[in-house]
Amino acid sequence: SPLQQQLDDLQAFQVIAHRGASGHAPEQTLPALELAHEMGVDYLELDIQMTADGELVAFHDERIDRTTDGEGELRDFTLESLKALDAGSWFNAAYPDYADEAYAGVEILTLGEVIEHFGTEMRYYLETKSPELYPGLEEAMVEELEAHGLVESGSVIIQSFSQESLQKVHALNADIPLVQLVWYYPESDDSERLVEWTGVTPGPSEITDADFQAMGEYAVGIGTNLTYQDDLQVIDAAFIEQAQANDLLVHVYTVNDPAEMQKLLDWGVDGIFTDFPDRLNALVD
């Protein structure tokens, strides 16, 4: 079946376009997604949140300030008012080397618009973002994915830092492959062990086979950071090996430096989230 094909394909290395090809174009907007598609990525990664009127949109921050010309909490805006915002000009100002006047005025996208644009041939790696802010987010997402036939076509992974959110999705549709996100901090002088953000798993130096197996009850993989504040490495080859020995895939975010990408490839990681899929493709091909 297509769903089994997806699981088989996940055994090979996956290029995951983080918020689209977001190094090249404004994150989560059509130009970034189209560029990623043209680069031939395996998955489009998107963060999904909910508008004041219950629509699902692709957007990372809880506030709209950084990536639009508006101000405030996303959840306070209707879809119509979000659609009126400019979600591209900030990119041109922040990244003049990559600026393109076509990016000015691009819109925030709904999940439905993304799926209708790219269809079931594309694969989507969707994060339930800040799910505690959005009661009903999981139900709305699963309903939308099922309505478009994306689960049976093997076109979607759902990821979250929230174990509770993933378990809700699992209860709604047990066929959706899930990835548990974690975010590791470095060991500091005054901490007894590595601290982990969600409370789902112990730090990478203390994680046990049983911890990985508990994640494997609902998830096909773990998504972890490689570094803290860009330079402090928080996982190593042994962490990846142990996760894989417990039948979990390991996907690492967000890696844009080719030397770091190559290190992870050498470690045998199963996938990398990157803002620059072109750089990763150059190493994988």
Ligand code: G3P
């Ligand atoms: O979803 C993987 C990675 O994107 C998690 O971090 O903050 O970029 O959503 P963030």
Ligand code: CA
């Ligand atoms: Ca994400």
